Amino acid sequence: MSQPATFLARLREVVGMPHVLTDPGDMALYLTDWRGRYTGRAQAVALPANTAEVAAVVRLCMEARVPIVPQGGNTGLVGGGTPDGSGTALVLCLKRLRTMRAVDAANNTLTAEAGCLLVEVQAAATAADRLFPLSLAAEGSCTIGGNLATNAGGVQVLRYGNARELCLGVEVVLPSGEVWNGLRGLRKDNTGPDLKHLFIGSEGTLGLITAAVLKLFPRPTASATAWLTLADPQAAVDLLGAAQGRFGSRVTACELLSRPVLDLVFKHFPAQRDPLPGNAPWSLLLELSDGGDDGALRDVLGEFLAARLESGAVLDATIAASSEQARRLWALRETAPEAEKREGISIKHDVAVPVSRVPEFLARAAASLPQAFPGARILAFGHVGDGNLHYNVCHSNAADNPALLARQAEVNRHVYDLVAELNGSISAEHGIGQLKRDQLPRYKPALELALLRQFKRQLDPLGLMNPGKLFPDPRDA
Numbered sequence: 001m002s003q004p005a006t007f008l009a010r011l012r013e014v015v016g017m018p019h020v021l022t023d024p025g026d027m028a029l030y031l032t033d034w035r036g037r038y039t040g041r042a043q044a045v046a047l048p049a050n051t052a053e054v055a056a057v058v059r060l061c062m063e064a065r066v067p068i069v070p071q072g073g074n075t076g077l078v079g080g081g082t083p084d085g086s087g088t089a090l091v092l093c094l095k096r097l098r099t100m101r102a103v104d105a106a107n108n109t110l111t112a113e114a115g116c117l118l119v120e121v122q123a124a125a126t127a128a129d130r131l132f133p134l135s136l137a138a139e140g141s142c143t144i145g146g147n148l149a150t151n152a153g154g155v156q157v158l159r160y161g162n163a164r165e166l167c168l169g170v171e172v173v174l175p176s177g178e179v180w181n182g183l184r185g186l187r188k189d190n191t192g193p194d195l196k197h198l199f200i201g202s203e204g205t206l207g208l209i210t211a212a213v214l215k216l217f218p219r220p221t222a223s224a225t226a227w228l229t230l231a232d233p234q235a236a237v238d239l240l241g242a243a244q245g246r247f248g249s250r251v252t253a254c255e256l257l258s259r260p261v262l263d264l265v266f267k268h269f270p271a272q273r274d275p276l277p278g279n280a281p282w283s284l285l286l287e288l289s290d291g292g293d294d295g296a297l298r299d300v301l302g303e304f305l306a307a308r309l310e311s312g313a314v315l316d317a318t319i320a321a322s323s324e325q326a327r328r329l330w331a332l333r334e335t336a337p338e339a340e341k342r343e344g345i346s347i348k349h350d351v352a353v354p355v356s357r358v359p360e361f362l363a364r365a366a367a368s369l370p371q372a373f374p375g376a377r378i379l380a381f382g383h384v385g386d387g388n389l390h391y392n393v394c395h396s397n398a399a400d401n402p403a404l405l406a407r408q409a410e411v412n413r414h415v416y417d418l419v420a421e422l423n424g425s426i427s428a429e430h431g432i433g434q435l436k437r438d439q440l441p442r443y444k445p446a447l448e449l450a451l452l453r454q455f456k457r458q459l460d461p462l463g464l465m466n467p468g469k470l471f472p473d474p475r476d477a
Protein backbone atom coordinates (compact mmCIF):
# COMPACT_ATOMS: atom_id res chain seq x y z
CA MET A 1 0.00 0.00 0.00
CA SER A 2 1.24 3.48 -0.77
CA GLN A 3 2.42 5.95 1.83
CA PRO A 4 0.46 8.96 0.44
CA ALA A 5 2.65 11.62 2.04
CA THR A 6 5.90 10.09 0.74
CA PHE A 7 4.38 9.30 -2.62
CA LEU A 8 3.06 12.81 -3.10
CA ALA A 9 6.34 14.35 -1.93
CA ARG A 10 8.28 12.28 -4.48
CA LEU A 11 5.71 13.09 -7.16
CA ARG A 12 6.21 16.81 -6.52
CA GLU A 13 9.97 16.33 -6.83
CA VAL A 14 9.48 14.76 -10.27
CA VAL A 15 6.96 17.12 -11.89
CA GLY A 16 7.25 20.22 -9.71
CA MET A 17 4.95 21.45 -6.97
CA PRO A 18 2.49 23.43 -9.17
CA HIS A 19 1.89 20.40 -11.38
CA VAL A 20 0.59 18.08 -8.68
CA LEU A 21 -3.00 18.94 -7.81
CA THR A 22 -4.50 17.66 -4.56
CA ASP A 23 -7.02 20.37 -3.73
CA PRO A 24 -10.55 19.00 -4.40
CA GLY A 25 -11.51 22.20 -6.23
CA ASP A 26 -8.45 22.04 -8.50
CA MET A 27 -8.96 18.34 -9.19
CA ALA A 28 -12.72 18.48 -9.88
CA LEU A 29 -12.32 19.11 -13.61
CA TYR A 30 -10.29 15.92 -14.00
CA LEU A 31 -12.57 13.69 -11.95
CA THR A 32 -15.82 13.96 -13.94
CA ASP A 33 -16.27 12.92 -17.54
CA TRP A 34 -17.49 15.18 -20.36
CA ARG A 35 -21.11 14.10 -20.10
CA GLY A 36 -21.12 14.25 -16.32
CA ARG A 37 -22.09 10.59 -16.18
CA TYR A 38 -19.08 9.42 -14.15
CA THR A 39 -17.39 11.08 -11.18
CA GLY A 40 -14.49 9.46 -9.36
CA ARG A 41 -11.91 10.32 -6.71
CA ALA A 42 -8.11 10.46 -6.83
CA GLN A 43 -5.27 11.14 -4.42
CA ALA A 44 -3.82 13.60 -6.94
CA VAL A 45 -3.70 14.80 -10.53
CA ALA A 46 -0.17 14.97 -12.00
CA LEU A 47 0.70 17.03 -15.06
CA PRO A 48 4.20 16.05 -16.24
CA ALA A 49 5.90 18.17 -18.89
CA ASN A 50 7.72 15.60 -21.00
CA THR A 51 8.27 11.91 -21.69
CA ALA A 52 11.04 11.55 -19.10
CA GLU A 53 8.77 12.96 -16.39
CA VAL A 54 5.91 10.67 -17.46
CA ALA A 55 8.24 7.66 -17.20
CA ALA A 56 9.46 8.76 -13.77
CA VAL A 57 5.87 9.18 -12.55
CA VAL A 58 4.94 5.72 -13.84
CA ARG A 59 7.91 4.13 -12.04
CA LEU A 60 6.91 5.91 -8.86
CA CYS A 61 3.31 4.68 -9.15
CA MET A 62 4.41 1.10 -9.73
CA GLU A 63 6.71 1.22 -6.72
CA ALA A 64 3.96 2.67 -4.52
CA ARG A 65 1.26 0.44 -6.12
CA VAL A 66 -0.78 3.50 -7.13
CA PRO A 67 -3.26 2.96 -10.01
CA ILE A 68 -2.76 5.32 -12.96
CA VAL A 69 -5.63 6.86 -14.93
CA PRO A 70 -4.25 8.42 -18.15
CA GLN A 71 -6.06 11.51 -19.35
CA GLY A 72 -5.80 13.88 -22.30
CA GLY A 73 -8.53 16.44 -22.97
CA ASN A 74 -11.14 14.47 -20.97
CA THR A 75 -13.63 14.54 -23.84
CA GLY A 76 -14.06 10.76 -24.03
CA LEU A 77 -17.64 9.55 -23.95
CA VAL A 78 -17.32 6.21 -22.13
CA GLY A 79 -15.76 7.12 -18.76
CA GLY A 80 -12.30 5.84 -19.78
CA GLY A 81 -10.44 8.78 -18.25
CA THR A 82 -12.37 8.92 -14.96
CA PRO A 83 -10.96 7.19 -11.86
CA ASP A 84 -13.05 4.90 -9.66
CA GLY A 85 -14.47 6.04 -6.32
CA SER A 86 -11.72 4.61 -4.09
CA GLY A 87 -9.55 7.74 -4.11
CA THR A 88 -6.39 5.65 -4.55
CA ALA A 89 -5.60 6.52 -8.18
CA LEU A 90 -3.37 9.14 -9.72
CA VAL A 91 -4.85 10.91 -12.74
CA LEU A 92 -1.90 11.34 -15.10
CA CYS A 93 -2.84 14.09 -17.49
CA LEU A 94 -0.66 14.53 -20.58
CA LYS A 95 -1.85 17.91 -21.73
CA ARG A 96 1.46 19.65 -20.90
CA LEU A 97 3.25 17.47 -23.49
CA ARG A 98 2.50 20.08 -26.12
CA THR A 99 5.56 20.17 -28.42
CA MET A 100 5.14 19.76 -32.16
CA ARG A 101 8.43 17.90 -32.51
CA ALA A 102 8.80 17.85 -36.31
CA VAL A 103 7.00 18.48 -39.57
CA ASP A 104 8.45 16.63 -42.57
CA ALA A 105 6.48 17.88 -45.57
CA ALA A 106 8.50 15.80 -48.05
CA ASN A 107 7.70 12.65 -46.07
CA ASN A 108 4.12 13.84 -45.44
CA THR A 109 4.50 13.31 -41.69
CA LEU A 110 4.23 15.29 -38.52
CA THR A 111 5.51 14.27 -35.08
CA ALA A 112 3.42 15.63 -32.23
CA GLU A 113 3.50 15.09 -28.48
CA ALA A 114 0.45 13.46 -26.93
CA GLY A 115 -0.97 16.61 -25.32
CA CYS A 116 -1.20 18.62 -28.56
CA LEU A 117 -4.82 19.48 -29.21
CA LEU A 118 -6.28 18.03 -32.39
CA VAL A 119 -6.85 21.57 -33.74
CA GLU A 120 -3.18 22.37 -33.14
CA VAL A 121 -2.12 19.31 -35.14
CA GLN A 122 -4.49 20.31 -37.96
CA ALA A 123 -3.07 23.86 -37.89
CA ALA A 124 0.54 22.63 -37.99
CA ALA A 125 -0.32 20.52 -41.03
CA THR A 126 -2.01 23.49 -42.73
CA ALA A 127 1.03 25.66 -42.03
CA ALA A 128 3.08 23.11 -44.02
CA ASP A 129 0.46 23.20 -46.82
CA ARG A 130 -0.72 19.72 -45.88
CA LEU A 131 -3.90 18.20 -44.46
CA PHE A 132 -4.25 16.22 -41.25
CA PRO A 133 -7.73 14.89 -41.85
CA LEU A 134 -8.87 13.69 -38.42
CA SER A 135 -11.76 15.97 -37.54
CA LEU A 136 -14.43 15.73 -34.86
CA ALA A 137 -16.63 18.06 -32.87
CA ALA A 138 -14.36 17.93 -29.78
CA GLU A 139 -11.25 18.89 -31.77
CA GLY A 140 -10.72 22.14 -29.82
CA SER A 141 -10.40 20.19 -26.55
CA CYS A 142 -9.30 16.63 -27.30
CA THR A 143 -5.62 15.66 -27.56
CA ILE A 144 -3.88 13.60 -30.20
CA GLY A 145 -2.84 11.12 -27.49
CA GLY A 146 -6.48 10.66 -26.51
CA ASN A 147 -7.48 10.37 -30.17
CA LEU A 148 -5.02 7.54 -30.64
CA ALA A 149 -5.84 5.86 -27.32
CA THR A 150 -9.51 5.75 -28.40
CA ASN A 151 -8.82 5.26 -32.13
CA ALA A 152 -11.13 8.20 -32.83
CA GLY A 153 -13.12 8.39 -36.08
CA GLY A 154 -14.98 11.55 -37.06
CA VAL A 155 -16.33 12.86 -40.33
CA GLN A 156 -13.64 11.94 -42.87
CA VAL A 157 -13.06 8.26 -42.06
CA LEU A 158 -14.57 7.18 -45.38
CA ARG A 159 -11.76 8.87 -47.30
CA TYR A 160 -8.80 8.85 -44.89
CA GLY A 161 -9.51 6.20 -42.23
CA ASN A 162 -9.67 6.58 -38.47
CA ALA A 163 -6.86 7.56 -36.06
CA ARG A 164 -5.24 4.12 -36.37
CA GLU A 165 -4.85 4.53 -40.12
CA LEU A 166 -3.45 8.03 -39.70
CA CYS A 167 -0.60 6.97 -37.42
CA LEU A 168 2.79 5.68 -38.55
CA GLY A 169 4.58 5.43 -35.22
CA VAL A 170 4.23 6.01 -31.49
CA GLU A 171 6.34 6.66 -28.43
CA VAL A 172 4.96 4.87 -25.38
CA VAL A 173 5.78 4.83 -21.69
CA LEU A 174 5.16 1.23 -20.64
CA PRO A 175 3.82 0.24 -17.22
CA SER A 176 7.39 -0.81 -16.38
CA GLY A 177 8.44 2.82 -16.78
CA GLU A 178 10.49 1.98 -19.89
CA VAL A 179 10.10 4.23 -22.93
CA TRP A 180 9.48 2.51 -26.26
CA ASN A 181 10.54 4.80 -29.09
CA GLY A 182 8.54 3.58 -32.07
CA LEU A 183 8.49 7.00 -33.77
CA ARG A 184 9.16 5.73 -37.27
CA GLY A 185 7.73 7.68 -40.18
CA LEU A 186 7.74 4.69 -42.51
CA ARG A 187 5.00 3.47 -44.83
CA LYS A 188 6.82 0.20 -45.32
CA ASP A 189 8.38 -1.68 -42.41
CA ASN A 190 7.98 -5.44 -42.51
CA THR A 191 10.12 -6.34 -39.54
CA GLY A 192 7.45 -8.28 -37.65
CA PRO A 193 4.04 -7.50 -36.12
CA ASP A 194 3.39 -3.79 -35.77
CA LEU A 195 3.32 -3.14 -32.03
CA LYS A 196 1.89 0.38 -32.29
CA HIS A 197 -1.50 -1.19 -33.00
CA LEU A 198 -1.55 -2.71 -29.51
CA PHE A 199 -1.56 0.74 -27.98
CA ILE A 200 -3.88 2.48 -30.44
CA GLY A 201 -7.43 1.94 -29.21
CA SER A 202 -6.26 0.42 -25.90
CA GLU A 203 -7.82 3.29 -23.91
CA GLY A 204 -4.79 3.78 -21.68
CA THR A 205 -4.84 0.21 -20.35
CA LEU A 206 -1.47 -0.91 -21.77
CA GLY A 207 0.71 2.20 -21.60
CA LEU A 208 0.85 5.95 -22.08
CA ILE A 209 1.24 7.29 -25.60
CA THR A 210 3.57 10.29 -25.27
CA ALA A 211 4.13 11.16 -28.95
CA ALA A 212 3.15 10.00 -32.43
CA VAL A 213 4.18 10.27 -36.06
CA LEU A 214 1.08 11.18 -38.05
CA LYS A 215 0.32 10.94 -41.75
CA LEU A 216 -0.25 14.12 -43.75
CA PHE A 217 -2.01 14.47 -47.10
CA PRO A 218 -2.16 17.00 -49.95
CA ARG A 219 -4.73 19.68 -49.15
CA PRO A 220 -7.82 19.38 -51.35
CA THR A 221 -8.55 22.63 -53.13
CA ALA A 222 -12.06 21.77 -54.30
CA SER A 223 -15.15 20.26 -52.75
CA ALA A 224 -18.70 19.58 -53.90
CA THR A 225 -21.49 18.91 -51.40
CA ALA A 226 -24.88 17.48 -52.29
CA TRP A 227 -28.05 16.88 -50.31
CA LEU A 228 -30.28 14.09 -51.61
CA THR A 229 -33.52 12.45 -50.61
CA LEU A 230 -33.98 8.71 -50.90
CA ALA A 231 -36.73 6.14 -50.50
CA ASP A 232 -34.80 3.82 -48.19
CA PRO A 233 -31.33 3.00 -46.77
CA GLN A 234 -30.68 0.46 -49.55
CA ALA A 235 -30.82 3.37 -52.01
CA ALA A 236 -28.15 5.12 -49.90
CA VAL A 237 -25.84 2.10 -49.96
CA ASP A 238 -26.37 1.65 -53.71
CA LEU A 239 -25.68 5.32 -54.34
CA LEU A 240 -22.50 5.23 -52.25
CA GLY A 241 -21.26 2.21 -54.24
CA ALA A 242 -21.99 3.97 -57.53
CA ALA A 243 -20.33 7.19 -56.32
CA GLN A 244 -17.21 5.32 -55.22
CA GLY A 245 -17.16 3.50 -58.57
CA ARG A 246 -17.32 6.82 -60.40
CA PHE A 247 -15.24 9.06 -58.11
CA GLY A 248 -13.04 6.63 -56.14
CA SER A 249 -11.39 8.16 -53.08
CA ARG A 250 -12.75 11.58 -53.97
CA VAL A 251 -15.89 10.54 -52.02
CA THR A 252 -15.06 12.13 -48.67
CA ALA A 253 -18.27 11.92 -46.66
CA CYS A 254 -21.58 10.08 -46.86
CA GLU A 255 -23.96 10.84 -44.00
CA LEU A 256 -27.46 9.43 -43.67
CA LEU A 257 -30.33 10.99 -41.69
CA SER A 258 -33.78 9.56 -41.11
CA ARG A 259 -36.88 11.76 -41.31
CA PRO A 260 -37.55 11.77 -37.55
CA VAL A 261 -34.01 13.09 -36.94
CA LEU A 262 -34.41 15.89 -39.50
CA ASP A 263 -37.80 16.79 -38.01
CA LEU A 264 -36.10 17.25 -34.64
CA VAL A 265 -33.44 19.47 -36.25
CA PHE A 266 -36.15 21.75 -37.69
CA LYS A 267 -38.10 21.71 -34.41
CA HIS A 268 -35.15 22.71 -32.20
CA PHE A 269 -33.25 24.87 -34.70
CA PRO A 270 -36.07 26.76 -36.45
CA ALA A 271 -33.57 28.84 -38.43
CA GLN A 272 -32.53 25.71 -40.35
CA ARG A 273 -34.28 25.21 -43.67
CA ASP A 274 -35.11 21.94 -45.38
CA PRO A 275 -33.11 22.07 -48.65
CA LEU A 276 -35.55 19.58 -50.22
CA PRO A 277 -39.00 19.96 -48.63
CA GLY A 278 -41.32 16.99 -49.19
CA ASN A 279 -40.98 14.74 -46.13
CA ALA A 280 -38.88 12.09 -47.85
CA PRO A 281 -38.08 9.27 -45.42
CA TRP A 282 -34.29 9.47 -45.76
CA SER A 283 -31.75 12.18 -46.59
CA LEU A 284 -28.11 11.83 -47.53
CA LEU A 285 -25.25 14.29 -47.48
CA LEU A 286 -22.64 13.34 -50.05
CA GLU A 287 -19.35 15.20 -50.37
CA LEU A 288 -16.49 14.94 -52.86
CA SER A 289 -13.12 16.61 -52.48
CA ASP A 290 -10.20 16.87 -54.86
CA GLY A 291 -7.55 19.14 -56.34
CA GLY A 292 -8.65 21.63 -59.01
CA ASP A 293 -11.59 23.98 -58.57
CA ASP A 294 -15.05 23.67 -57.05
CA GLY A 295 -16.91 24.38 -60.27
CA ALA A 296 -15.49 21.41 -62.18
CA LEU A 297 -16.16 19.06 -59.28
CA ARG A 298 -19.74 20.31 -58.90
CA ASP A 299 -20.29 19.74 -62.61
CA VAL A 300 -19.26 16.08 -62.55
CA LEU A 301 -21.27 15.48 -59.37
CA GLY A 302 -24.25 17.16 -61.05
CA GLU A 303 -24.01 14.86 -64.08
CA PHE A 304 -23.76 11.81 -61.82
CA LEU A 305 -26.83 12.81 -59.80
CA ALA A 306 -28.87 13.84 -62.85
CA ALA A 307 -28.64 10.29 -64.22
CA ARG A 308 -29.80 8.87 -60.90
CA LEU A 309 -32.67 11.33 -60.60
CA GLU A 310 -33.82 10.24 -64.03
CA SER A 311 -33.67 6.54 -63.12
CA GLY A 312 -35.55 7.16 -59.88
CA ALA A 313 -32.67 5.92 -57.68
CA VAL A 314 -32.63 9.37 -56.08
CA LEU A 315 -35.91 11.16 -55.22
CA ASP A 316 -34.52 14.68 -55.24
CA ALA A 317 -31.11 16.37 -55.05
CA THR A 318 -29.42 19.72 -54.69
CA ILE A 319 -25.76 20.70 -54.88
CA ALA A 320 -24.40 23.54 -52.76
CA ALA A 321 -23.46 26.44 -55.03
CA SER A 322 -21.03 28.00 -52.52
CA SER A 323 -19.04 27.07 -49.45
CA GLU A 324 -21.65 28.94 -47.36
CA GLN A 325 -24.41 26.73 -48.77
CA ALA A 326 -22.28 23.65 -48.12
CA ARG A 327 -21.79 24.79 -44.53
CA ARG A 328 -25.57 25.06 -44.15
CA LEU A 329 -26.04 21.51 -45.42
CA TRP A 330 -23.40 20.25 -42.98
CA ALA A 331 -25.14 22.17 -40.18
CA LEU A 332 -28.21 19.95 -40.68
CA ARG A 333 -26.06 16.90 -39.95
CA GLU A 334 -23.99 18.48 -37.21
CA THR A 335 -26.93 19.83 -35.20
CA ALA A 336 -28.64 16.42 -35.17
CA PRO A 337 -27.04 15.29 -31.86
CA GLU A 338 -27.89 18.60 -30.16
CA ALA A 339 -31.46 18.56 -31.52
CA GLU A 340 -31.87 15.10 -30.09
CA LYS A 341 -30.47 16.22 -26.76
CA ARG A 342 -32.93 19.15 -26.62
CA GLU A 343 -35.79 16.78 -27.31
CA GLY A 344 -34.92 14.82 -24.16
CA ILE A 345 -32.97 11.84 -23.05
CA SER A 346 -32.62 8.87 -25.40
CA ILE A 347 -30.91 5.49 -25.18
CA LYS A 348 -27.85 5.88 -27.38
CA HIS A 349 -26.01 3.31 -29.45
CA ASP A 350 -22.89 3.94 -31.50
CA VAL A 351 -22.78 0.78 -33.58
CA ALA A 352 -21.18 -0.50 -36.76
CA VAL A 353 -22.23 -3.18 -39.21
CA PRO A 354 -20.79 -3.95 -42.64
CA VAL A 355 -21.99 -1.19 -45.01
CA SER A 356 -23.79 -3.82 -47.10
CA ARG A 357 -25.88 -4.79 -44.06
CA VAL A 358 -26.89 -1.30 -42.92
CA PRO A 359 -30.29 -1.59 -44.68
CA GLU A 360 -30.97 -4.98 -43.09
CA PHE A 361 -30.00 -3.70 -39.64
CA LEU A 362 -32.24 -0.64 -39.96
CA ALA A 363 -35.20 -2.64 -41.31
CA ARG A 364 -34.99 -5.41 -38.72
CA ALA A 365 -34.46 -3.10 -35.76
CA ALA A 366 -37.30 -0.80 -36.92
CA ALA A 367 -39.62 -3.80 -37.09
CA SER A 368 -38.64 -5.53 -33.86
CA LEU A 369 -37.94 -2.69 -31.41
CA PRO A 370 -41.45 -1.16 -31.32
CA GLN A 371 -42.85 -4.66 -30.92
CA ALA A 372 -40.65 -5.39 -27.92
CA PHE A 373 -40.92 -1.86 -26.52
CA PRO A 374 -44.30 -0.38 -27.50
CA GLY A 375 -44.07 3.32 -28.37
CA ALA A 376 -40.31 3.21 -29.05
CA ARG A 377 -39.23 6.00 -31.40
CA ILE A 378 -36.05 5.44 -33.38
CA LEU A 379 -33.65 8.25 -34.22
CA ALA A 380 -31.09 6.91 -36.67
CA PHE A 381 -28.34 8.85 -38.40
CA GLY A 382 -24.65 8.60 -39.02
CA HIS A 383 -21.63 7.79 -41.10
CA VAL A 384 -23.32 5.32 -43.45
CA GLY A 385 -20.18 5.18 -45.58
CA ASP A 386 -18.37 3.63 -42.59
CA GLY A 387 -21.30 1.38 -41.62
CA ASN A 388 -21.45 3.46 -38.41
CA LEU A 389 -24.86 4.46 -37.11
CA HIS A 390 -25.94 6.53 -34.16
CA TYR A 391 -28.97 4.46 -33.33
CA ASN A 392 -30.87 6.15 -30.56
CA VAL A 393 -34.16 5.13 -29.01
CA CYS A 394 -36.64 7.17 -27.01
CA HIS A 395 -40.40 7.04 -26.36
CA SER A 396 -42.62 8.75 -28.91
CA ASN A 397 -44.46 10.28 -25.97
CA ALA A 398 -41.94 12.22 -23.87
CA ALA A 399 -43.97 11.57 -20.70
CA ASP A 400 -43.38 7.84 -21.12
CA ASN A 401 -39.62 8.20 -21.60
CA PRO A 402 -38.75 7.34 -17.97
CA ALA A 403 -40.55 3.98 -18.32
CA LEU A 404 -38.53 3.19 -21.44
CA LEU A 405 -35.29 4.38 -19.82
CA ALA A 406 -35.95 1.99 -16.94
CA ARG A 407 -35.65 -0.78 -19.53
CA GLN A 408 -32.39 0.56 -20.99
CA ALA A 409 -30.46 -2.68 -20.41
CA GLU A 410 -33.09 -4.64 -22.34
CA VAL A 411 -33.10 -2.09 -25.18
CA ASN A 412 -29.29 -2.26 -25.37
CA ARG A 413 -29.37 -6.05 -25.42
CA HIS A 414 -31.98 -5.98 -28.21
CA VAL A 415 -29.94 -3.61 -30.39
CA TYR A 416 -26.53 -5.17 -29.65
CA ASP A 417 -27.74 -8.74 -30.22
CA LEU A 418 -28.94 -7.74 -33.69
CA VAL A 419 -25.65 -5.92 -34.37
CA ALA A 420 -23.75 -9.05 -33.31
CA GLU A 421 -25.90 -11.25 -35.53
CA LEU A 422 -24.88 -9.06 -38.48
CA ASN A 423 -21.20 -9.33 -37.54
CA GLY A 424 -21.06 -5.76 -36.29
CA SER A 425 -19.53 -3.88 -33.36
CA ILE A 426 -21.20 -2.51 -30.21
CA SER A 427 -18.76 0.41 -30.26
CA ALA A 428 -17.93 1.96 -33.61
CA GLU A 429 -16.15 5.08 -32.38
CA HIS A 430 -16.24 5.90 -28.71
CA GLY A 431 -14.66 2.81 -27.18
CA ILE A 432 -15.54 0.63 -24.20
CA GLY A 433 -14.22 2.45 -21.09
CA GLN A 434 -16.49 1.83 -18.12
CA LEU A 435 -19.69 2.28 -20.12
CA LYS A 436 -19.66 -0.93 -22.14
CA ARG A 437 -17.07 -2.95 -20.20
CA ASP A 438 -19.54 -5.43 -18.76
CA GLN A 439 -21.27 -5.97 -22.11
CA LEU A 440 -18.06 -6.72 -24.00
CA PRO A 441 -17.73 -10.41 -23.00
CA ARG A 442 -21.13 -11.15 -24.55
CA TYR A 443 -20.09 -9.75 -27.93
CA LYS A 444 -16.34 -10.34 -28.30
CA PRO A 445 -15.16 -13.90 -28.93
CA ALA A 446 -13.83 -15.51 -25.73
CA LEU A 447 -10.52 -16.34 -27.39
CA GLU A 448 -10.05 -12.74 -28.51
CA LEU A 449 -10.71 -11.47 -24.99
CA ALA A 450 -8.37 -14.08 -23.52
CA LEU A 451 -5.59 -12.95 -25.87
CA LEU A 452 -6.15 -9.32 -24.93
CA ARG A 453 -5.99 -10.21 -21.24
CA GLN A 454 -2.70 -12.05 -21.84
CA PHE A 455 -1.21 -8.93 -23.43
CA LYS A 456 -2.52 -6.88 -20.54
CA ARG A 457 -1.03 -9.22 -17.91
CA GLN A 458 2.29 -9.35 -19.75
CA LEU A 459 2.65 -5.57 -20.04
CA ASP A 460 0.95 -4.59 -16.80
CA PRO A 461 1.45 -7.46 -14.33
CA LEU A 462 0.36 -5.32 -11.37
CA GLY A 463 -2.87 -4.30 -13.15
CA LEU A 464 -2.32 -0.64 -12.30
CA MET A 465 -2.70 0.90 -15.78
CA ASN A 466 -6.22 2.34 -15.99
CA PRO A 467 -7.80 -0.47 -13.98
CA GLY A 468 -11.48 -1.21 -14.54
CA LYS A 469 -11.53 0.20 -18.07
CA LEU A 470 -12.05 -2.07 -21.05
CA PHE A 471 -11.34 -5.09 -18.80
CA PRO A 472 -12.73 -5.73 -15.30
CA ASP A 473 -10.32 -4.56 -12.58
CA PRO A 474 -8.22 -7.67 -11.71
CA ARG A 475 -8.05 -6.44 -8.11
CA ASP A 476 -11.84 -7.00 -7.88
CA ALA A 477 -11.50 -10.68 -8.80
Ligand SMILES: Cc1cc2nc3c(=O)[nH]c(=O)nc-3n(C[C@H](O)[C@H](O)[C@H](O)COP(=O)(O)OP(=O)(O)OC[C@H]3O[C@@H](n4cnc5c(N)ncnc54)[C@H](O)[C@@H]3O)c2cc1C
Pocket (backbone or CB within 6 Å): 034, 069, 070, 071, 072, 073, 074, 075, 076, 077, 079, 080, 081, 094, 114, 135, 136, 137, 138, 141, 142, 143, 144, 145, 146, 147, 148, 149, 150, 151, 152, 153, 154, 155, 203, 204, 205, 207, 208, 209, 210, 429, 430, 433, 466, 469
Ligand atom coordinates in the same frame (compact mmCIF):
# COMPACT_ATOMS: atom_id res chain seq x y z
C1 LIG B 1 -18.57 16.81 -28.63
C2 LIG B 1 -17.82 15.51 -28.85
C3 LIG B 1 -17.76 14.95 -30.11
C4 LIG B 1 -17.08 13.75 -30.33
N1 LIG B 1 -17.06 13.25 -31.58
C5 LIG B 1 -16.39 12.11 -31.81
C6 LIG B 1 -16.34 11.57 -33.12
O1 LIG B 1 -16.91 12.10 -34.07
N2 LIG B 1 -15.64 10.44 -33.29
C7 LIG B 1 -14.99 9.81 -32.27
O2 LIG B 1 -14.36 8.78 -32.48
N3 LIG B 1 -15.04 10.29 -31.01
C8 LIG B 1 -15.71 11.41 -30.75
N4 LIG B 1 -15.74 11.91 -29.48
C9 LIG B 1 -15.08 11.16 -28.39
C10 LIG B 1 -13.57 11.03 -28.55
O3 LIG B 1 -13.15 9.79 -28.02
C11 LIG B 1 -12.76 12.07 -27.88
O4 LIG B 1 -13.18 13.31 -28.29
C12 LIG B 1 -11.22 12.00 -28.11
O5 LIG B 1 -10.75 11.06 -29.05
C13 LIG B 1 -10.58 11.68 -26.80
O6 LIG B 1 -9.46 12.50 -26.66
P1 LIG B 1 -9.12 13.15 -25.24
O7 LIG B 1 -7.78 13.76 -25.36
O8 LIG B 1 -10.21 14.01 -24.76
O9 LIG B 1 -9.01 11.82 -24.34
P2 LIG B 1 -9.62 11.51 -22.85
O10 LIG B 1 -11.05 11.73 -22.85
O11 LIG B 1 -8.80 12.32 -21.89
O12 LIG B 1 -9.24 10.00 -22.73
C14 LIG B 1 -9.91 9.04 -23.49
C15 LIG B 1 -9.31 7.65 -23.19
O13 LIG B 1 -7.98 7.58 -23.65
C16 LIG B 1 -7.05 7.40 -22.56
N5 LIG B 1 -5.93 8.31 -22.86
C17 LIG B 1 -5.98 9.65 -23.06
N6 LIG B 1 -4.77 10.11 -23.42
C18 LIG B 1 -3.94 9.04 -23.45
C19 LIG B 1 -2.56 8.86 -23.75
N7 LIG B 1 -1.80 9.89 -24.12
N8 LIG B 1 -2.04 7.62 -23.68
C20 LIG B 1 -2.80 6.56 -23.32
N9 LIG B 1 -4.11 6.67 -23.02
C21 LIG B 1 -4.67 7.89 -23.08
C22 LIG B 1 -7.83 7.71 -21.31
O14 LIG B 1 -7.38 6.95 -20.20
C23 LIG B 1 -9.24 7.30 -21.71
O15 LIG B 1 -9.41 5.93 -21.57
C24 LIG B 1 -16.43 13.11 -29.23
C25 LIG B 1 -16.48 13.69 -27.97
C26 LIG B 1 -17.18 14.88 -27.76
C27 LIG B 1 -17.21 15.46 -26.39
